[in-house]
Amino acid sequence: MKKIGIISLSDRKSGFQTGHASTRRKTNILLKGPKNVKIGIPRAFYYHSYPGLWECFFRRLGHEPVVSPPSTQATLHKASAQTETEGCLPQKLFDGHVLSLIGKVDAVFVARIISIVKKYNCCPRFGALLDATRAGIARGVPLIPIEINETVAPLSKTLMKLARTTLGADTKTAKLAVKEAIEAMAQHHREEARRQREQTPGKRYLLLGHPYTLHDHFIADPMIKKMAQLQVPVELMSFAGSRHIKPGDILWCVFNQMYHKLHELDTQTYAGVIQISTFNCGADSMMADRFRRVCRQKGVPYMLLMMDEHTGKAGLDTRLEAFVDSLSWQKTGKAS
Ligand code: SF4
Numbered sequence: 441m442k443k444i445g446i447i448s449l450s451d452r453k454s455g456f457q458t459g460h461a462s463t464r465r466k467t468n469i470l471l472k473g474p475k476n477v478k479i480g481i482p483r484a485f486y487y488h489s490y491p492g493l494w495e496c497f498f499r500r501l502g503h504e505p506v507v508s509p510p511s512t513q514a515t516l517h518k519a520s521a522q523t524e525t526e527g528c529l530p531q532k533l534f535d536g537h538v539l540s541l542i543g544k545v546d547a548v549f550v551a552r553i554i555s556i557v558k559k560y561n562c563c564p565r566f567g568a569l570l571d572a573t574r575a576g577i578a579r580g581v582p583l584i585p586i587e588i589n590e591t592v593a594p595l596s597k598t599l600m601k602l603a604r605t606t607l608g609a610d611t612k613t614a615k616l617a618v619k620e621a622i623e624a625m626a627q628h629h630r631e632e633a634r635r636q637r638e639q640t641p642g643k644r645y646l647l648l649g650h651p652y653t654l655h656d657h658f659i660a661d662p663m664i665k666k667m668a669q670l671q672v673p674v675e676l677m678s679f680a681g682s683r684h685i686k687p688g689d690i691l692w693c694v695f696n697q698m699y700h701k702l703h704e705l706d707t708q709t710y711a712g713v714i715q716i717s718t719f720n721c722g723a724d725s726m727m728a729d730r731f732r733r734v735c736r737q738k739g740v741p742y743m744l745l746m747m748d749e750h751t752g753k754a755g756l757d758t759r760l761e762a763f764v765d766s767l768s769w770q771k772t773g774k775a776s
Contacts, residue, residue, distance in 0.1 A: 511658035
């Protein structure tokens with residue numbers, strides 16, 4: 441592995457320790473000079489909110505991005521032994537992904553995210569992620585940090601700063617990396633939109649959740665597979681084009697988008713809504729009731745499925761079967 445002069449940007453002297461004015465102060469330079477540094481990207485949280493972006497960005501700057509493998513029970517086991525017990529399930533999975541990268545890469549990329557949509561906030565856990573990682577499971581491990589706060593600066597500017605100040609790239613290379621990375625993400629979003637347009641016609645179920653729960657193999661895959669086995673079409677809530685969200689009283693960007701999706705749900709297209717929630721998510725428990733009410737007003741059946749580290753497949757299957765069966769009985773007027 442390379443010997444590189446990396447320090448965690450959450451180092452108190454670096455000026456990156458908070459999301460406020462300190463981020464604008466001069467910071468220490470990380471990775472000055474070396475190319476082809478192995479940069480570990482945990483396949484969790486912000487990886488799913490910016491599909492395709494990070495790999496392209498680091499590769500274009502001459503580094504080697506290494507994305508941790510998809511989540512499994514082992515990812516969680518690994519984290520459970522070391523992580524904060526009160527954390528939500530996605531936080532534990534994130535820690536598991538970081539642990540799976542340690543020792544295999546030169547540095548781990550960890551984001552502190554305040555806002556991914558201007559004037560809308562993310563869960564506070566995202567704001568604490570960098571410090572929590574540095575002080576916890578990645579203590580002493582070189583980190584490459586970024587702070588994303590779209591309310592203060594657009595993503596392109598933040599990426600530019602990471603490329604120039606933190607990774608020491610020249611202006612031309614940095615500009616190209618930013619441009620291509622944003623285009624790579626846009627391409628992913630276009631692909632996702634196309635897949636949704638081409639979905640099999642007929643009524644389907646909407647799977648509602650965060651990008652990092654819907655696209656996590658450990659959390660969502662068992663449900664998606666079960667629905668396929670029941671021959672029920674599902675659509676995953678899409679956050680493509682999520683930078684343009686509708687105004688509303690919900691200032692958490694992801695929940696705002698879910699709310700608007702439900703509010704505008706076409707009852708001819710959707711047979712039901714299944715919200716995937718994860719253990720110890722305070723935000724989900726606050727919003728679930730509101731989502732349930734919107735669905736009730738629209739006359740769309742709604743079910744909340746809570747996933748935790750011990751959720752058994754049998755229990756999950758039974759609940760999905762019961763939900764789907766009860767709706768088909770409603771339609772046909774008889775039990776099968
Ligand atoms: S919104 Fe919930 S699941 Fe997501 S990071 Fe916050 S507490 Fe965890």
